[in-house]
Amino acid sequence: MASKLPRPVIPTLVAILLVGGWEWYVRSGRVSEVLFPAPSHVLRWFWDSLLSGELLSATWVTMRRLVIGFAIGAALGVPLGALCARVRWVRDTLGVLALGLQTLPSVCWVPLALLWFGIREEAVLFVVVMGTLWAVVLAVQESVLNVPPLYLRAAQTMGSKSWHLWSRVIFPAALPGVLSGMKQGWAFAWRSLMAAEIFVVIVTGFGLGSLLNAGRELLRMDQVMGVMAVVMLVGLLADLVFFAPFERWLRRSRGLER
Amino acid sequence: MGLRSEPTAASAALTLRHVTKRFDGASGQVTALEDITLEVREGEFLAIVGPSGCGKSTLLSLLAGLEHTNEGTINLGDQPVEAPGRDRLVMFQQDALFPWLNVLENVLFGLRLKPDLTEAERIESARYYLNLVGLGDKERARPHELSGGMRQRVALARSLAPNPRVLLMDEPFSALDALTREQLYGDLQGIFTKRKKTIVLVTHNIREAVCLGDRVVLFSPNPGKVQQVFDIGLPRPRRLNDPALASLAAEVTEALTSHPAK
Numbered sequence: 001m002a003s004k005l006p007r008p009v010i011p012t013l014v015a016i017l018l019v020g021g022w023e024w025y026v027r028s029g030r031v032s033e034v035l036f037p038a039p040s041h042v043l044r045w046f047w048d049s050l051l052s053g054e055l056l057s058a059t060w061v062t063m064r065r066l067v068i069g070f071a072i073g074a075a076l077g078v079p080l081g082a083l084c085a086r087v088r089w090v091r092d093t094l095g096v097l098a099l100g101l102q103t104l105p106s107v108c109w110v111p112l113a114l115l116w117f118g119i120r121e122e123a124v125l126f127v128v129v130m131g132t133l134w135a136v137v138l139a140v141q142e143s144v145l146n147v148p149p150l151y152l153r154a155a156q157t158m159g160s161k162s163w164h165l166w167s168r169v170i171f172p173a174a175l176p177g178v179l180s181g182m183k184q185g186w187a188f189a190w191r192s193l194m195a196a197e198i199f200v201v202i203v204t205g206f207g208l209g210s211l212l213n214a215g216r217e218l219l220r221m222d223q224v225m226g227v228m229a230v231v232m233l234v235g236l237l238a239d240l241v242f243f244a245p246f247e248r249w250l251r252r253s254r255g256l257e258r
Numbered sequence: 259m260g261l262r263s264e265p266t267a268a269s270a271a272l273t274l275r276h277v278t279k280r281f282d283g284a285s286g287q288v289t290a291l292e293d294i295t296l297e298v299r300e301g302e303f304l305a306i307v308g309p310s311g312c313g314k315s316t317l318l319s320l321l322a323g324l325e326h327t328n329e330g331t332i333n334l335g336d337q338p339v340e341a342p343g344r345d346r347l348v349m350f351q352q353d354a355l356f357p358w359l360n361v362l363e364n365v366l367f368g369l370r371l372k373p374d375l376t377e378a379e380r381i382e383s384a385r386y387y388l389n390l391v392g393l394g395d396k397e398r399a400r401p402h403e404l405s406g407g408m409r410q411r412v413a414l415a416r417s418l419a420p421n422p423r424v425l426l427m428d429e430p431f432s433a434l435d436a437l438t439r440e441q442l443y444g445d446l447q448g449i450f451t452k453r454k455k456t457i458v459l460v461t462h463n464i465r466e467a468v469c470l471g472d473r474v475v476l477f478s479p480n481p482g483k484v485q486q487v488f489d490i491g492l493p494r495p496r497r498l499n500d501p502a503l504a505s506l507a508a509e510v511t512e513a514l515t516s517h518p519a520k
Binding site: 154160169253 | 323324342343344346347348350352354356358367368372400401402403416420
């Protein structure tokens with residue numbers, strides 16, 4: 001019987017049931033609306049802050065920080081990772097350091113970043129870069145080291161060396177690994193940015209994290225939940241629009257997936 | 259576009275003199291090859307055959323310049339072999355095609371490293387060799403869309419296209435099924451007769467060696483040494499199940515098994 005229904009039917013029904021149940025539960029007065037707002041409250045907040053422009057400007061501020069921080073982290077991480085793979089002593093020093101720093105949640109950098117850069121844009125960017133960089137370095141190092149030696153031998157006998165070998169063989173061969181490293185770096189950057197924005201109010205821009213924190217201070221849980229939903233949505237969209245198509249193309253063109 | 263014929267005089271393309279190669283193994287030094295003296299003539303198809311561990315693949319790496327001798331010299335013509343070079347292209351056991359390039363781009367890879375060609379000449383040459391291996395209609399395909407035999411054909415085209423002086427083949431057929439392999443023997447012999455290429459083939463398959471080689475060099479293991487050289491005078495194209503070929507192969511097998519095992 002279930003097989004005759006189109007696939008989206010059941011998830012939609014479940015979603016309606018869940019949201020409806022939540023709405024009903026809050027409205028029935030069994031829980032304080034202040035602590036646990038109903039979906040309709042969250043939606044109203046969403047609508048109001050969309051109209052006032054508050055939400056869009058906060059999303060813009062956050063996205064800009066994320067994209068710039070991620071771009072810096074990736075731009076530094078790719079050559080550093082390649083260097084780690086290529087040069088033994090760099091791997092033994094920087095590579096090991098990267099391994100250590102990657103395990104450090106980058107929000108731990110916030111106190112230092114604030115002292116070094118002040119309560120300004122640079123401090124947030126620094127935290128985001130720290131979140132991205134090490135994951136990218138390690139992923140690039142790993143995927144370059146894992147390039148099949150056969151490709152290198154074949155290319156070398158055909159006369160490929162140094163920059164040509166890097167740009168035409170090593171990098172394309174390592175690309176799938178580099179891409180998943182970027183994806184991981186992106187996820188880390190996103191988390192570290194949220195943590196940093198909630199942790200400190202940066203005077204140079206009011207981002208989503210600050211909006212969420214403001215909701216807490218005003219005891220507006222509809223705002224907190226709304227921002228949480230937006231944060232999820234942005235994360236999902238980044239993956240769907242940005243990484244997934246590229247990844248699919250990469251896998252398909254190499255026959256890793258059909 | 260690389261259709262000029264190679265000099266046909268019986269001069270030596272590759273000369274090996276007293277070549278010794280040692281590796282540092284877990285239990286001390288291992289001598290892979292000991293005192294190999296050998297000539298590969300210009301335009302000759304030389305097959306090197308021997309049991310695993312006889313150093314035949316090492317020999318090919320040395321000829322390719324991917325590894326260096328401990329003692330002795332290897333010359334290509336009158337130039338010493340010191341590094342990999344386009345004059346000695348290698349076909350490997352696995353096809354080693356680049357999965358991020360299509361068939362045509364794979365064949366163009368080596369051609370694009372030859373500076374004195376225009377792009378149009380390169381593409382023309384790549385297409386010529388793809389047609390030669392019977393894959394002219396597959397130039398847009400990705401390697402993963404081809405069968406193992408087709409991939410190895412593309413690899414052959416890729417190795418031939420830059421017109422190397424010597425083609426080195428490292429057990430290129432061993433991963434293929436028997437039927438595909440036999441087809442490729444035929445193709446390769448056709449190309450060899452047509453293009454007059456100098457080819458060194460390393461294999462553990464004695465019949466394959468006898469089918470393809472003008473001469474078959476039998477190696478004995480531990481350490482790798484030349485045990486015996488056979489002249490194969492059979493006319494081409496040779497067929498794998500030709501009785502004359504089978505009896506020659508039996509002769510080589512006899513020599514191989516008569517060698518005291520260590």
